[in-house]
Amino acid sequence: DAGVIQSPRHEVTEMGQEVTLRCKPISGHDYLFWYRQTMMRGLELLIYFNNNVPIDDSGMPEDRFSAKMPNASFSTLKIQPSEPRDSAVYFCASSLGTSWETQYFGPGTRLLVL
């Protein structure tokens, strides 16, 4: 299996631009998670899905952030408009079965907003 795939791996954009991060979970996994890692705040869970349905989005920082999972093999995290404080590494992870079981992480997307 190819593992969790994230794209792009690196993104540099200017403040105010829309940014879309993409994730393909491991085939057959029914849970998908989006995390963010910054120096200031450390690791945070933003949102997670079960069977394509958002279960908890309490970690989403504000309305500028949105996440979707249109099907079992694809999810997006969108930031519109982006701000410099959104600069971070964004990780996607997936797991099979009960939530909080072994999670498999993607390589992350390193986002820099200028």
Next chain:
Amino acid sequence: AQKVTQAQTEISVVEKEDVTLDCVYETRDTTYYLFWYKQPPSGELVFLIRRNSFDEQNEISGRYSWNFQKSTSSFNFTITASQVVDSAVYFCALGASGGSYIPTFGRGTSLIVHP
């Protein structure tokens, strides 16, 4: 409220030494999960273990072992006979029922293993 404290910011050891990474947690909930993750220098995140609050048995996986003690609210991680490849940042996390098990992460401990 949930809180995870990893008091050791950085630990430096020489290969083959045993090393213990400390994790202390706070929660008022009786049902919770504890986790450890590894982040090597390459940056990816690796899930290591999940324990639930009702299972205080220590866990061993190869050179890795975990000691869960409710009495001291600790979930410490020991690497036996450390190797250079163990060099990474290790994160402890807590997910409690009152917070829908959403993990709260510690700030991490950077482990450097010298050859």
